[in-house]
Amino acid sequence: GAGVSQSPSNKVTEKGKDVELRCDPISGHTALYWYRQRLGQGLEFLIYFQGNSAPDKSGLPSDRFSAERTGESVSTLTIQRTQQEDSAVYLCASSSPGRRGNEQFFGPGTRLTVL
Amino acid sequence: GQNIDQPTEMTATEGAIVQINCTYQTSGFNGLFWYQQHAGEAPTFLSYNVLDGLEEKGRFSSFLSRSKGYSYLLLKELQMKDSASYLCAVHTSGGYNKLIFGAGTRLAVHP
Numbered sequence: 584g585a586g587v588s589q590s591p592s593n594k595v596t597e598k599g600k601d602v603e604l605r606c607d608p609i610s611g612h613t614a615l616y617w618y619r620q621r622l623g624q625g626l627e628f629l630i631y632f633q634g635n636s637a638p639d640k641s642g643l644p645s646d647r648f649s650a651e652r653t654g655e656s657v658s659t660l661t662i663q664r665t666q667q668e669d670s671a672v673y674l675c676a677s678s679s680p681g682r683r684g685n686e687q688f689f690g691p692g693t694r695l696t697v698l
Numbered sequence: 699g700q701n702i703d704q705p706t707e708m709t710a711t712e713g714a715i716v717q718i719n720c721t722y723q724t725s726g727f728n729g730l731f732w733y734q735q736h737a738g739e740a741p742t743f744l745s746y747n748v749l750d751g752l753e754e755k756g757r758f759s760s761f762l763s764r765s766k767g768y769s770y771l772l773l774k775e776l777q778m779k780d781s782a783s784y785l786c787a788v789h790t791s792g793g794y795n796k797l798i799f800g801a802g803t804r805l806a807v808h809p
Contacts, residue, residue, distance in 0.1 A: 587740075616796070625785060625801035626741070639796060674740065685789055686731070687797060689740035 587690035589675050595696045596665055604660045604693045608677030615658050616687060617650060618674045626674065632658060665697045700724045702800035704786050709806045710776055718771045718803045720786035728789040731797065732760055732771045735783045744771070744784075773805075781807045 588607045596602050608615050617629040628642040632652045643649070647665075652658040662669055672694050676687035701723045710716040722730070729748040733741035747753055747762035747769060759772040771784055783802040790798060 618799075623804075626787075626799040628796060628798070631796055685728075685797070686743055686746065689742070691740050 587675055587677055587688055589673075589690040589693050591693060592691065593694045593696075595698065597698050598667060599664055601661065601663045602665055602695065604662075604673050604695070606658045606660070606675030606677075606690060608656065608658070608675070609679075609688055610656075612677035612679050612688070613655060614678045614680060614685070614687075615652060616676045616678075617658070617660050618676065619644075620672045620674055620692070622671070629660070629673075662695075665695075667697045670695055670697045700788075700790075700798045702786055702788060702798060704784075704800040704803045706801070707804045707806070709808060710773075712776055712778060712807055712809050714776050715772065715774050716776060716805065718773070718784050718786075718805065720769045720771075720800055722767050722769070722786070722788050722798075722800075724788045724790050724798055726791035727764065728791045730760075730762055730769050731785075731787040731789060732769075733785040733787060735785060735802065737782070741785055746789075776807050778807050778809070781805060 590605045615632040618626040620626050630650050631639040634655050635652050647663045650660045672692040674692045675690045678685050678687045703721045731746050732744040734744050735741040745760035747760050752761045757774045762769045783804050785802045786800040787797040
């Protein structure tokens, strides 16, 4: 595809429900990142994938958050037992190692609202 | 620890010049990115500085001083469409080369 895509674009859920957010990176990009962006704030790193492994999960805020990546392509971020504080835009980015210092290309994000 | 500071908000007039500063303290440094983010949209790449000095690209220029842990983004001949958030991000060395982002500077351009 031409760029990083994410789905859904918007998700409204009730507190306590589980949600899954999907990211399709640019074809051939081996590195994939998830970020969280609360309203009016900067990007907060969540997790990094190189291929199908996640060597850096240091940004996941709690054990309710998990992510996986299959086939060095699609990634899914899962939030269990959602809380209102989880409301944010979740951005995915991908990169190709060696390219311009690991420049990351961002998807349009998923806006999550927890009621 | 990792710390990146930018002003929260700035305003400027159409046609003017504005400089957005960024200071950083990070464990390792490979380079510094500037991204532009319009409201409700994904961040898009503006510049990447590795060496000290000024890099110019059209109306936008970016400066880096590694010894001072300082960068700025210079926007000339401002246009209304330049109203956006500008994110400073450090490409850290070691570890997994992840980007550490600042909180962003919201720029409002007025007629």
